[in-house]
Amino acid sequence: MKAKIIYQHILFALILLLTACDNELQPYDSKSTDVALATPADIQIATYGNYAMLVKEAYTRHFLTLNEWPGDNVVQSGADGDQASLGASYLHIPAMYPTTDFWAQSYKLIYSTNLIINKITDGESPLLDQLKGENLFLRAMAHFNLVRLFGRPYPQNKGENPGVPVVLGSDEELYPARNTVKEVYEAVIADLLKAGNLMKEAKNANFASKEVVDALLSRVYLYMEDNENAILYANKVISSNRYQLASTEMYKKSPTLVPETNPETIFNFRHTLADNKDKNAVGSLYYNDPETLSTGWGEYYTSEALWDLLNENPADARLAFITPHYIDGVLQYRGTSPQYFINKFNWQEGIANLASPVYLRLAEMYLNRAEAYAKTGKNQLAIDDVNLIRTRAGLSGSALYTVTALKGRGSVLNVVLEERRLELAYEGHRPGDLYRNNLPLVRAYPGLHGTDNFHFRVEPSDPRVVYYIPEREVNINRNLIQNP
Known part of the structure; x- marks a missing residue:
């Protein structure tokens, strides 16, 4: 772990040296953090470097494949060289490179945000408060994305299962143990609430802002089954009027758009x-x-x-x-x-x-709210949100739902979860949506599923609902207990 921390210092130094063209180029190990982050301009450059970590293959590609392929929206058609396919077939191994690289990239990002967060005193200036808030958001997002992959869903054992290490400083314990899932969520929420209070600038979807924070809070609270707060924060985003559902025609073309021109995008990996x-x-x-x-x-x-x-x-x-x-x-x-x-x-x-894969968008806010409404008995409001999304998808008349006409779906919650499947397909939601709702994965269709190419089922209690902690990390850090 000590070697990793030294490497993270070097990585952060490279970001600064490569992006700060006007700075004097000298070895970073001859400079303290106080010198490297001496001015607001230095901190702005370093923050850009932290956003740049998201577009690395080790982050974007693995985030999407590790979260999406274990579901039932995407099918593996045959053998290939990407070890994320072990997630698709539930044949995980501790040494698979997608989890190894994603873990390492995530903690590099966390470490680099820590340097900035712990450098800035609240209230120094509006600019520094904004930058501190952006880094708090990035740190929260990184921890949350990690615990989704390596810690069991929050509703299982009320968050008391092992999660991932929460790292909030640059000089912490060299061998951090795993915090519980609940503790990770608490740290994520604390970072997001503080970030929301610090940020005042309405930046575009390439950067964090108060509404970006509120959108992620809606998702986090939904995953915790804190439905009232999931509704509250979805409403904050919707009522901000900063975002609008794209028109049906724009929506169909949305992958081709520069993301900040799409009125629906809240935050993306640009x-x-x-x-x-x-x-x-x-x-x-x-x-x-x-x-x-x-x-x-x-x-x-x-x-x-x-x-x-x-x-x-x-x-x-x-x-x-x-x-x-x-x-x-x-x-x-x-x-x-x-x-x-x-x-x-x-x-x-x-x-x-x-x-530029979208991480948060307005349609999800309506569907977060719909799921929370369904779970709190507000069935008509849930159906209204579902129908809003279906109408945007070009559907009308008999293709819409009513509380008394659920088209064989059985419950309003089932209607909402199916609409999440349709609307958020390929964006990394589906496996988590199933397992946090205590539902099994059922693949009754052709594909390379691992043990049966036509019928495959995974229960939400299955050990492989989550990935192994990367073998490299367990070997280095004696306090990291491996997932069963």
């Missing part, structure tokens, strides 16, 4: 042209241009179950995010899986695999 990962980007895993078959790998498709669900209403705008691969009118297959390419992470600014 990738510029210079950040294009091409065939290492997450979009290349889902999509391959059917005309040329040269733009990507295209080995993970929309599952047949999701395809069939969307096609219950052929006018559903969310079908626009799927590109079936036909040759001479015949649907193509890889193995047993129909090639329903996913294009939700493609064609930003006309570049095949360029995308």
Whole structure:
């Protein structure tokens, strides 16, 4: 762990040296943090560096694949070289590189935010308060994203299961133990509440702002089953009037847009042209241009179950995010899986695999609120929010729900969870939505599922609902107890 902390010092130094072109270039180990972060300009540059950590492959790609592939919206069509597929098949190993790299990148980000957070005294200036708030948001998000992958869902054992280490300083215990899931959530909420109080500037969706904080608080409280607060913070975002649902036509084209031009985007991992990962980007895993078959790998498709669900209403705008691969009118297959390419992470600014994945958007706020309404007996309000999202998807008439006409879904909560599946597909929500609601994963459709290519089931109590702590970390840190 000590070696890792030294490495993190070096990494942070490189960010400063590479981005601060006007600064005197000298070895960072000859400079204290006080010198490296001496001015507000230095702190601004370092904060830009922290945002830049999100667009690294070790963060964006692994965040999306590790969170999405264990669900039932995406199907693995065959063998491939990405070890995140071990998550898709629930054949995890402690040494898989996606979890190893994501853990390391996350704590690099946390360490770098700590240097700034602990450098700034509240109230020094509006600019420094804003920057401290942005770094508090990034630290909270990093801890929350980690505990979702490596700690069991909060409702299981009321958050008392092992989570991940909460690291709030740059000189903490060299071998931190795992905090409980509850303790991680408490630290996340504390950071977000403070961040919201410090930030006054209404920045665009590439940066944190008070509304970004409120949006993440809505998600965090929903996952804790604190439904009243989930509603409260969703309402704060909605009533801010900073965001509007994109029109149906804009929504269908949303992957191609520069994200800050989309009125629905609250926060995204902003990738510029210079950040294009091409065939290492997450979009290349889902999509391959059917005309040329040269733009990507295209080995993970929309599952047949999701395809069939969307096609219950052929006018559903969310079908626009799927590109079936036909040759001479015949649907193509890889193995047993129909090639329903996913294009939700493609064609930003006309570049095949360029995308700025959205982390928070307004549609989620309506669906967070709808789920919380359903769980607190406010069924009509829940249905109203669901119908708002369906109407934006181009649906009307009999495709909408009423409290007394649930179309065989059984309950208003089931309606909401299904709408979350449709609306937030591929964005990293589905497995968590199932397991935090004590629901099993059921794959009754073709695909490479691990043990059965046509029938596969995972209970929410299964050990592999969460990933192993990376083997490298357990070997270095004697206080990290491995997941069973």
